[in-house]
Amino acid sequence: MGREKASRERKSVPGTSTSAAQTWAGLSRYSSALLLFFIFCAVTVVGLFAIGDLRKAGIDQQNMYAGLVLSLHRIAALEYQTQETRRSTLYALSTTDSNLHVKYADQSREADHAVSAGITEYLANARTPNEINIGKRLERDWSTYLSVRDEVLASILEGSTKEAVDRDLGEGVQSFDRVRQDLAEVERIYDQQASQQLANVDATSRRTIIRVAAVLAITLIATIASVWTIQKIKMTGAIQLAKLQMEFVASVSHELRTPLAVISSAADNIADGLVQSKDALKIYGDTIQRQSRHMTELVDEVLIFAATKDRKSHFVSHTVDVPEILHSVLRQTPELATASGFHVELEIEPGLPPVKGDSSALARCFQNMIVNAIKYSGKSRWIGVKAFLGHAQVQGQREIQIAVRDRGIGIAKSELSHIFEPFYRSPAVVAEQIHGTGLGLSLSKNIAEAMGGYFSVISELGAGSVFTLHLPVAEDPKSQMPLEVRVDGSTEK
Amino acid sequence: MGRLANPLLVFSLAGLLLAGSPSKAPSAAGPPGQPVPNLEPLAIVVNQANAVDSLSMADLRRIFLGERGHWPNGRRITLVMLDPGWPERAVVLSDIYHMDETEFKNHFLHGLFTGEVFVSPKTLSTPEGVRKFIFNVPGAIGYLRASDVDKSVKVIRIDERLPGDKGYKLQVPSRENK
Numbered sequence: 001m002g003r004e005k006a007s008r009e010r011k012s013v014p015g016t017s018t019s020a021a022q023t024w025a026g027l028s029r030y031s032s033a034l035l036l037f038f039i040f041c042a043v044t045v046v047g048l049f050a051i052g053d054l055r056k057a058g059i060d061q062q063n064m065y066a067g068l069v070l071s072l073h074r075i076a077a078l079e080y081q082t083q084e085t086r087r088s089t090l091y092a093l094s095t096t097d098s099n100l101h102v103k104y105a106d107q108s109r110e111a112d113h114a115v116s117a118g119i120t121e122y123l124a125n126a127r128t129p130n131e132i133n134i135g136k137r138l139e140r141d142w143s144t145y146l147s148v149r150d151e152v153l154a155s156i157l158e159g160s161t162k163e164a165v166d167r168d169l170g171e172g173v174q175s176f177d178r179v180r181q182d183l184a185e186v187e188r189i190y191d192q193q194a195s196q197q198l199a200n201v202d203a204t205s206r207r208t209i210i211r212v213a214a215v216l217a218i219t220l221i222a223t224i225a226s227v228w229t230i231q232k233i234k235m236t237g238a239i240q241l242a243k244l245q246m247e248f249v250a251s252v253s254h255e256l257r258t259p260l261a262v263i264s265s266a267a268d269n270i271a272d273g274l275v276q277s278k279d280a281l282k283i284y285g286d287t288i289q290r291q292s293r294h295m296t297e298l299v300d301e302v303l304i305f306a307a308t309k310d311r312k313s314h315f316v317s318h319t320v321d322v323p324e325i326l327h328s329v330l331r332q333t334p335e336l337a338t339a340s341g342f343h344v345e346l347e348i349e350p351g352l353p354p355v356k357g358d359s360s361a362l363a364r365c366f367q368n369m370i371v372n373a374i375k376y377s378g379k380s381r382w383i384g385v386k387a388f389l390g391h392a393q394v395q396g397q398r399e400i401q402i403a404v405r406d407r408g409i410g411i412a413k414s415e416l417s418h419i420f421e422p423f424y425r426s427p428a429v430v431a432e433q434i435h436g437t438g439l440g441l442s443l444s445k446n447i448a449e450a451m452g453g454y455f456s457v458i459s460e461l462g463a464g465s466v467f468t469l470h471l472p473v474a475e476d477p478k479s480q481m482p483l484e485v486r487v488d489g490s491t492e493k
Numbered sequence: 494m495g496r497l498a499n500p501l502l503v504f505s506l507a508g509l510l511l512a513g514s515p516s517k518a519p520s521a522a523g524p525p526g527q528p529v530p531n532l533e534p535l536a537i538v539v540n541q542a543n544a545v546d547s548l549s550m551a552d553l554r555r556i557f558l559g560e561r562g563h564w565p566n567g568r569r570i571t572l573v574m575l576d577p578g579w580p581e582r583a584v585v586l587s588d589i590y591h592m593d594e595t596e597f598k599n600h601f602l603h604g605l606f607t608g609e610v611f612v613s614p615k616t617l618s619t620p621e622g623v624r625k626f627i628f629n630v631p632g633a634i635g636y637l638r639a640s641d642v643d644k645s646v647k648v649i650r651i652d653e654r655l656p657g658d659k660g661y662k663l664q665v666p667s668r669e670n671k
Binding site: 098099102105106150153154157158159160 | 571615630
């Protein structure tokens with residue numbers, strides 16, 4: 001196996017062993033669903049982006065409006081309460097009733113408490129140094145006015161109206177004007193902030209539109225590209241399939257024509273009376289019989305492949321003794337019988353456990369492997385067949401590996417990914433005029449997978465190939481209950 | 494002032510005699526045979542900014558009579574009274590002024606006319622109004638039941654006694670008596 005290390009390996013594992021082309025073919029099979037899924041994802045992503053941006057813009061707008069309304073409310077409340085403070089004080093001048101004096105003083109004080117609370121709130125929310133400075137100035141000027149107001153109120157309540165008026169005109173008016181100027185300044189700052197927030201919302205809105213447009217464009221381009229790619233894959237696959245089918249028809253025709261020509265020629269000779277002796281007739285009869293069998297096998301192979309492709313083929317699963325089938329296949333393979341001087345090196349590990357499968361299908365599978373090895377063994381005229389117990393890829397499970405080796409022409413690296421495709425025939429073997437339908441390996445792979453197994457291939461161009469069939473060991477060898485196995489791998493009793 | 498004061502005093506006394514009605518102010522000790530009502534101290538209150546903490550009953554009387562116009566700090570004194578009919582006013586009239594309503598009115602009418610009285614009392618309709626007035630006017634002085642006093646006003650000692658102290662003279666029938 002030292003040579004194997006240097007060689008290239010290609011495994012055909014169920015579910016994961018498909019070649020790139022098969023993957024693409026599989027993808028193209030589900031192209032519509034994939035396309036829909038892709039578009040769904042794209043639309044979802046775009047939608048999420050758009051929703052996120054719109055939400056952010058909405059929040060910005062809400063914040064702006066809330067801030068604006070709150071600011072307006074604050075400034076309006078401050079202005080109203082400052083006016084109320086002064087107005088109530090002046091109302092007290094209009095009466096001599098001490099009870100009303102007290103009432104107006106109360107109103108004035110309630111209003112001034114509201115103003116003080118408003119200023120405190122403004123300072124608590126002030127962020128910029130300008131806002132803080134103006135807030136502190138307002139607080140100071142308001143305090144100054146209140147001290148004047150208290151004196152004016154005291155004078156009014158004492159009954160010294162003239163003194164109250166003089167004090168108000170002398171100090172009250174000026175200090176109150178300063179408060180009004182401060183409030184006007186606060187209002188101006190609120191206006192500036194509102195304008196700034198409006199500009200921010202505008203910028204966010206523009207940014208949102210650009211983002212959404214960009215994401216939509218990207219999605220559109222990606223969608224077009226994906227549709228184009230999938231269509232191209234489908235078209236390539238269809239062209240390739242059509243080409244393979246044409247080659248298959250040509251190949252099958254050729255394969256059929258050869259035995260037909262032999263049979264026809266033999267029949268002509270017999271009909272023309274050219275064959276008289278009994279021995280000669282026996283030779284002609286054998287020839288016709290062999291060619292007829294060859295044709296029958298060829299047709300059978302095509303029919304079985306067609307059946308497995310349509311998933312109509314059902315295998316009956318039993319516990320199967322691999323060495324027994326191998327011996328039987330080696331005995332009955334006509335290519336071995338006819339290929340004189342061919343050396344088959346058979347090595348079977350003693351005590352191999354049975355596998356579960358359809359014996360006739362497995363026999364066909366082994367036969368295909370052996371016939372392929374014979375066909376592509378080149379001048380070496382040697383094949384090696386080895387059956388042994390190995391460890392499966394799944395931990396704890398065992399498998400029987402049936403390896404068929406040849407020292408023939410080998411397979412190019414680029415060919416390895418295609419050899420299990422139906423109808424595929426390497427240009428090299430076509431050039432070598434090695435006959436075949438291109439269905440053998442595909443059919444074998446289908447059978448292997450139906451039995452829960454898979455193929456692995458090690459090959460080196462010019463050095464030969466090793467095709468290994470991996471079959472899981474039957475868990476309960478005593479069980480003889482037949483299981484009906486479909487080629488898609490599912491089972492039913 | 495002395496020349497004017499004597500005729501006015503005579504006039505006031507004459508008015509008092511003419512009125513002929515004894516003071517109806519409630520007394521701490523009720524008539525004999527009747528149950529003694531529950532009493533509550535009547536606090537003399539000033540503005541919190543007022544530096545005065547204590548007054549003698551004589552000074553208090555002078556202030557209430559309007560004979561003293563300014564506090565020691567120069568601030569004008571503003572006297573605050575409750576409307577007639579309030580028990581607190583009756584106690585003040587009897588225990589500070591020693592007058593009835595008529596004498597009280599005459600005193601101030603006469604005093605203001607002659608210039609002997611510097612302060613015209615402000616009359617308010619509720620104890621709450623009194624409290625708020627005193628809170629607003631730094632030179633104000635008035636009276637409130639101890640239970641109507643809060644931190645917005647300052648209670649001063651009378652003859653070195655606070656309301657509730659033993660020997661505190663100004664007492665008003667408790668509202669519970671009603």
